[in-house]
Amino acid sequence: MSEVAAMHAGAQANESPLTPESWGKLGMWLFLAGDAMSFGGLIVGYGILRHASTKWPVPAEVLGINLTALMTFVLIVSSVTMVLSLSAIQNGDRAKFNKFMGLTILGGLFFLGCQAYEWTHLLHDVLPKYNLAFSKDLFATTFFVLTGFHGMHVSGGVIYNICVFLAVNRGRYEAKPVEIAALYWHFVDLVWILIFTFVYLL
């Protein structure tokens, strides 16, 4: 509400009161809304297939929770470091921004590394034991499609964050682009929270 009032006060005479405070931010929110629909479709499809199945393996037994719990923890921490890096650059503290943005990037890379290990372990050791395989049964296929689609988003996010990190240090960007990148990164974390719950825990 205060944002709307301030926007109104600073608006030009011929500017619509609907003009957003930042076109970039609006654009990112619109993108995230569409992306949420993509993930939503995949998760609901997963739910329907699983509900219709009579012999769905117990995820906690096949997939193991320990590594994934660590991955969840690391991704949540990276969301915290991301928001702290934004806070730092909003206060003009470049060194602190570098530290926290660096940690966010490392968190993302750690998550991807863990996922690569988890996938390899599943493909070579675990799934054959249960006679499961990608594109042969629904459990494995939906698992890899869902976590793979998310993993691609994390990879994109890491590259995005590296680009923003470099651009800030070259003096080309200030707080707003970091804020927009942070929105994307939080979204990726949020989707993982849901995937972790529905695919691994339930």
Add this chain to the structure above:
Amino acid sequence: MTEAAHKQPNYIGVFWWLLVLTIIEIAVIYLPIAKFAIAVMLIVLAVTKAALVALYFMHLTF
């Protein structure tokens, strides 16, 4: 401009909540209760965590 008008949320506080909720989620799946009850609890916990990230980290609250 208006971002500084209201005070910054307690990011670390939100993090602790996210951590606690995650631990509770993992504990819930081992409870000896009906699967449906577990599912409901997990969904409530997951939605709460998602809301915390959206409201505080993505600055949706004023």
